[in-house]
Amino acid sequence: MTARPVPAVVRWRARAARQGVAVLIAALALAVLALFDLITGPSGMTPGALWHAALAGPEGADRAAATIFWQIRLPQLCMGLIVGASLGLAGLLMQTILANPLASPFTLGFSAAAGFGAALAIMGGALVPLPLPGWLLTPFLAFTATLTATALVWLVARARGTAPETLVLAGIAVMFFFQSAQSLMQFMASPEVLAQIVFWLFGSLLKANWVAVSVSGTILLVCLPLLARDLWALTSLRLGEAHAAALGLDVAALRRRAFLITALLTAGAVSFTGTIGFVGLIAPHVARALVGEDHRLGLPAAAIAGALILIAASVTGKMLSQGAAIPVGIVTAVAGVPMLLAVILSRKGV
Amino acid sequence: MKLATLATAVALSLTPALVHAHEMITDLDGRMVMIHGTPERVALGFYYEDYLAVAGPEGAAKIVSLSRAPWADWRPNQWAAYTKVFPALETLPDFGNADDNTFSVEALIASKPDVAILSTWQTAALGEPAVKQIENAGITVVAIDYNAQTLERHLLSTRILGAVMGQPERAEQLAAMYEAKTADTVARIANAVPSGKKIYVELAQKGPGEVGNTYGKGMWAGVIDLVGGENIAKGQIENWGPLSPEFVIAAQPDVILLAGSEWKNKPEAVLLGFGETDEAAQPKMAAYAARSGWADLPAVKNREVYGIYHGGNRTLSDFVYARTVAKALYPEAFADVDPAAELVEYYKAWLPVAPDGTFVTKLQ
Numbered sequence: 075m076t077a078r079p080v081p082a083v084v085r086w087r088a089r090a091a092r093q094g095v096a097v098l099i100a101a102l103a104l105a106v107l108a109l110f111d112l113i114t115g116p117s118g119m120t121p122g123a124l125w126h127a128a129l130a131g132p133e134g135a136d137r138a139a140a141t142i143f144w145q146i147r148l149p150q151l152c153m154g155l156i157v158g159a160s161l162g163l164a165g166l167l168m169q170t171i172l173a174n175p176l177a178s179p180f181t182l183g184f185s186a187a188a189g190f191g192a193a194l195a196i197m198g199g200a201l202v203p204l205p206l207p208g209w210l211l212t213p214f215l216a217f218t219a220t221l222t223a224t225a226l227v228w229l230v231a232r233a234r235g236t237a238p239e240t241l242v243l244a245g246i247a248v249m250f251f252f253q254s255a256q257s258l259m260q261f262m263a264s265p266e267v268l269a270q271i272v273f274w275l276f277g278s279l280l281k282a283n284w285v286a287v288s289v290s291g292t293i294l295l296v297c298l299p300l301l302a303r304d305l306w307a308l309t310s311l312r313l314g315e316a317h318a319a320a321l322g323l324d325v326a327a328l329r330r331r332a333f334l335i336t337a338l339l340t341a342g343a344v345s346f347t348g349t350i351g352f353v354g355l356i357a358p359h360v361a362r363a364l365v366g367e368d369h370r371l372g373l374p375a376a377a378i379a380g381a382l383i384l385i386a387a388s389v390t391g392k393m394l395s396q397g398a399a400i401p402v403g404i405v406t407a408v409a410g411v412p413m414l415l416a417v418i419l420s421r422k423g424v
Numbered sequence: 425m426k427l428a429t430l431a432t433a434v435a436l437s438l439t440p441a442l443v444h445a446h447e448m449i450t451d452l453d454g455r456m457v458m459i460h461g462t463p464e465r466v467a468l469g470f471y472y473e474d475y476l477a478v479a480g481p482e483g484a485a486k487i488v489s490l491s492r493a494p495w496a497d498w499r500p501n502q503w504a505a506y507t508k509v510f511p512a513l514e515t516l517p518d519f520g521n522a523d524d525n526t527f528s529v530e531a532l533i534a535s536k537p538d539v540a541i542l543s544t545w546q547t548a549a550l551g552e553p554a555v556k557q558i559e560n561a562g563i564t565v566v567a568i569d570y571n572a573q574t575l576e577r578h579l580l581s582t583r584i585l586g587a588v589m590g591q592p593e594r595a596e597q598l599a600a601m602y603e604a605k606t607a608d609t610v611a612r613i614a615n616a617v618p619s620g621k622k623i624y625v626e627l628a629q630k631g632p633g634e635v636g637n638t639y640g641k642g643m644w645a646g647v648i649d650l651v652g653g654e655n656i657a658k659g660q661i662e663n664w665g666p667l668s669p670e671f672v673i674a675a676q677p678d679v680i681l682l683a684g685s686e687w688k689n690k691p692e693a694v695l696l697g698f699g700e701t702d703e704a705a706q707p708k709m710a711a712y713a714a715r716s717g718w719a720d721l722p723a724v725k726n727r728e729v730y731g732i733y734h735g736g737n738r739t740l741s742d743f744v745y746a747r748t749v750a751k752a753l754y755p756e757a758f759a760d761v762d763p764a765a766e767l768v769e770y771y772k773a774w775l776p777v778a779p780d781g782t783f784v785t786k787l788q
Contacts, residue, residue, distance in 0.1 A: 116519075117534025138533050141561035146530045209551025264663050265637075266523055270549060273525035280528060283553035401525060 093365040100364065100378045104155075107385045111151050114392045117142055145283070153282035153346065154388050154402070155381045156290045158353055160343035162380020163294075163301070163373060164336045165354030166361060170308050170369070171329045171336075172238045173315070178355035179340040182245025183223045185349040186252035188341065191219025192348070193259040193271045212274070213286070213345035220341035223248045224334070236329040277350035277403025279388055286346035293342030297335050301373060304328060308369040350403040352410030353383050359417040383413070449587050452544050452569040452577060459564065462590030463538035467519065467563070470494055470543040471570055471581070472506070474740050477774040478585040478595050484510040484776070489535030491527065491546070492518035499735050501686040501698035505777045522549035529554050533561040539588060544569040564588075570738040573646045575606055582740060598740060598774065605743040605766075606650075609750055613652055616757035623653040623753065624667075624677035624723070627734065628684050631692025632712045635666040643737055644683060644749075651750040653679070673717040679752045680723040682709055683734040696733045698781040705731050709787045728752060729787035736783060741770050748784045 113121045119142060127139035134140035164179035172181065179185075195212040206214055230244035260268055307328050310318040319325050344350065360383075361375035387405035394400055447459050465488045468475055472495050476483050484506075490513075496503040507513045517535050520526035527550060532540060540563050547555055547567045558565050566588050568581035579599045586595020625644040627636040639645035640661030648655045656675040657667055684694035684705065694708045709731055713724045723729055730752055736745045744767045751758035763784050771779045 116528050116531035119534070137560065137562035138536055141533055141557055142530050145557045145560055146533075207552055209553060262662070262665075266545070269523045270525070273523075276525070278525050280525065281551065281554065283557070285553065 090371075093368075093371050096364045097371055097375050097378065100375065100382065104378055104382045104385065107382060107389065108151055108155065111154065111385050111389050111392075112147055114389055115142070115147055116392070149284050149287050150279045150282040150388070151385070152287045153279050153290065154384045156287065156294055157279075157343040157347050157350060158357075158381035158384030159377035160290065160294050160297075160339040160380070161350065161354040161384070162357030162361070162376040162378070163297070164339040164343070165356075165380070166358035166369075166372060166376035167301075167308070167332045167336045167339075168354070169358050170311055171236075171332045172242060173311075174238060174242070175359070176355075177242075178352075179336060179343075180349065180351070180354065181249075182227050182241065183247075183249030183252055184220050184337060184340045185344065185351075186249045186256060187219040187223035188216040188344045188349055189271075189275050190252045190256040190259065191215035191217070192274045193256050193263070194219070196267060196270050196274065197259055197263055209281075210285075213289075217341045217345040219252070220337065220344070223252060224337035224341075226251075228330070228333070231330060231333070236326045236333075241329070241333070273401060274348045275403075276401040277344070277348035277406075278401035279347055280401070282346070290342045290346060293338055297339050300331075300335055304331060305370045305373065308332065309367060309372075312367045312369075348401075348403060350384065350406055352406045352414070353380050356410055356413050356417065357383060359414070363417060363420060383409075447587065449566075449584055451565075451567045451584060452581060453547055453567040455565075455567070457564060457566055459588055460538075463564070463588070465535075465537040465539075466589075467532050467535055467537035467540040469522070469541060469546045471541075471568060471739065473502075473775060474568075474570060474582065475541060475585060475589075476506075476776065477598060477740055478582060478591055479589040480591055480594055481776065483589065484513070487513070487516060488537050489517040489519050489532060491521055492516075493521040494523075499686055499697065500688060501700070501781065502735065505698050505780070509776050522546040525549075527554075529557050532558060533563065537563055539564040539566060541566050541568065541585070541588065543567065543571065545571055570740070570742075573642060573738060573742070575603065578602060578740065602740055602743060606746070609651065609743065609747055612757045612761075613750060613754060616754040618652070619753045621653065621678040621753050622656050622675060623648055623679040623681065623749075624656050624672055624675065625681040625683060626712075627664075628682035628694035628708070628712060628731075629687055629690055631690070632715050633692070635669055635672075637664045638667050639664045644681065644732075647737070647742075647746050647749050650746055651753060653749065653753050669715075669717070673721065676722055678722045678726070678728060680712075680721070680729045681749065681752070682712055682729065682731050684708075684731050685734040694731050696731050696782050696785070697735055698779065700781045702782045702785050705782055705785055706788055709785075713787060727787055731782070731785040731787070733783040740774075741767060744770070745784070 113124055119139065123139060124143055127134055127136065127143040130136065130140060132140060132144040161179055168177040168179055168181055169175055192212050192215065195215040226248045227241065227244045231241060234240050260271055263271060307323055310321050310323055311325065311328060315325055357376050357380035360379040361372050365371040365375045383406060384402065387402050387409055390409065391400040391402050391405045449457050449459060451457050464486060466486045468487050468490045470491060517531060519531040520528045540558055542565065544567045555565050566584060568584055569577050570581055579602065582599045583595050586592045625638050630636050638657040638661055640657045641663050643664065645655055645657065656677055660667060682694045684696035686695065686697040686700060687693050692708065694705055696705060709729060713729055718724050730748065732745055732748055736742055744763045747758065747761055748763040751761060751763065767779050767783055771777065
């Protein structure tokens with residue numbers, strides 16, 4: 075009796091099940107890590123004390139404990155999850171539409187633009203007469219500047235098409251423009267203000283609050299259904315532009331849509347926390363290593379991987395320095411290098 | 425206008441007879457703050473010396489946490505002098521530095537203070553939500569501001585410190601002293617013949633090989649404006665930044681101020697402040713004076729080159745530095761004023777340490 079070859083559909087189903095389990099395990103790991111993040115912090119409160127604070131609610135009688143749990147740790151955790159997921163998603167989208175494994179949400183100049191906007195706000199709200207309190211001005215201008223950068227790249231894409239080379243070149247031009255504008259701001263800034271700008275660029279979760287969580291969270295929630303519509307189309311695009319077009323896909327329109335969603339996710343993520351690097355570059359690679367090219371699983375996996383990396387960095391930062399937390403962006407940058415190497419080395423010959 | 429009303433409000437609330445367990449003050453952020461009795465536990469963000477001057481001998485023991493970097497890292501020798509007297513400072517929890525985004529509201533709350541005394545630059549960097557977080561934990565937040573370097577805000581900050589720490593009389597005496605010294609400086613200048621001397625300030629941190637920052641507005645420029653000097657950087661530099669060396673030579677300054685501090689690992693800097701000596705500062709200042717093209721400047725020819733402590737600004741003892749600059753511009757009007765001696769006197773009267781070191785000097 076000769077063994078009959080297993081039908082392709084069965085093999086495919088088995089693989090899909092394996093990948094589904096991988097995503098599930100990653101999600102579980104994220105949940106555990108999130109819990110760990112919640113119980114670590116400079117105040118050194120015991121898990122028991124935190125549990126009581128959680129049960130007592132935001133209005134609990136122990137004001138210090140209630141504030142630490144409900145006003146500080148919980149929004150920081152939520153912010154970490156949202157920003158990590160947004161950057162992970164944005165990273166995968168960017169790598170897909172640019173067909174480039176080196177792309178990240180910041181490739182097309184979004185981070186430089188956000189940094190410029192933040193620098194402008196930090197330099198002096200007086201320059202920009204808006205009826206906003208100082209703490210909202212920075213995220214607002216970072217967001218606006220990112221959308222301006224998006225619009226610039228978009229205009230080029232409208233005029234010259236959405237081929238990856240065109241997008242990348244337009245993006246690099248925009249990036250250099252905003253970087254030089256940002257350098258000019260830094261040159262003009264006094265030492266104290268300069269320090270604030272530089273540290274904003276590092277990215278940190280320390281200033282998270284519920285307003286920030288609801289703004290960034292809403293942007294993420296709005297983007298998710300928009301992305302869901304294009305899951306198949308994005309997967310086809312990974313086959314290559316010619317294949318996708320042969321399948322009847324309007325590649326240019328798809329690229330433009332995905333590009334806008336990426337911009338929105340990135341702007342939402344970095345406006346409140348600063349430009350947290352590497353997450354958007356590495357999370358997509360982790361996601362592909364877990365589930366391959368299918369974006370139906372790839373996008374959730376990238377979101378989970380992004381959140382996982384950021385929360386892991388947050389926990390590490392809190393453990394490294396007890397009192398004054400190291401900005402999480404520095405930890406992701408330092409930890410990102412070995413992670414990227416690990417991803418590269420673990421890749422089977424492509 | 426608004427500030428004047430604030431000042432009156434604070435002054436009224438400070439009449440000794442009116443000091444009750446509960447009182448409402450308006451801090452330098454313009455927030456209304458309810459003071460519940462004299463605090464036993466204080467989280468201190470900045471203005472450490474001014475806090476200690478107003479709070480008096482018991483003040484140090486009440487500090488339960490602080491923003492450590494602006495003291496220990498920015499003024500290491502001053503920090504050493506105070507930790508010698510109050511060793512407990514060394515082990516206090518640190519809640520981070522607002523300047524570099526490491527300020528941890530959680531660490532501050534965890535130290536369970538009754539009141540958090542912060543600078544307005546700290547509350548501004550933190551943002552309103554973070555200040556609310558601290559208040560939600562049942563901690564009174566008070567913002568004060570000596571950075572503005574104005575008489576009005578110096579006096580208000582001092583009186584607020586007095587009200588918060590239950591030391592209104594001490595605060596009033598300090599405020600009166602500061603106001604009197606400033607008034608005396610201004611009066612002497614008003615009566616003197618206008619000097620018309622051109623003055624150049626440089627932050628002498630990077631060594632003579634590199635041009636350091638000068639000040640067009642605020643900080644030393646503010647002091648020069650107060651004493652009516654002609655600042656060559658005015659109109660050239662917005663706030664602070666380096667002037668071109670060529671411009672400095674062309675401007676022919678009559679007086680040069682080299683601002684020095686207790687910097688670490690700056691071998692060529694003019695080191696001044698706690699624990700620094702004049703013998704060590706002289707050759708460093710001479711190296712600046714020996715810059716190419718400087719030998720013929722009126723300031724260098726007439727030996728009108730001064731070293732002045734950069735850390736001396738934005739604090740209650742800064743009247744000393746205003747008088748140093750004024751004396752350089754109007755030597756006759758200030759002939760009987762000895763700024764260095766006034767600094768020693770101030771520390772003796774108000775602070776638990778002596779200013780052992782060099783704070784103002786002149787190139788020999």
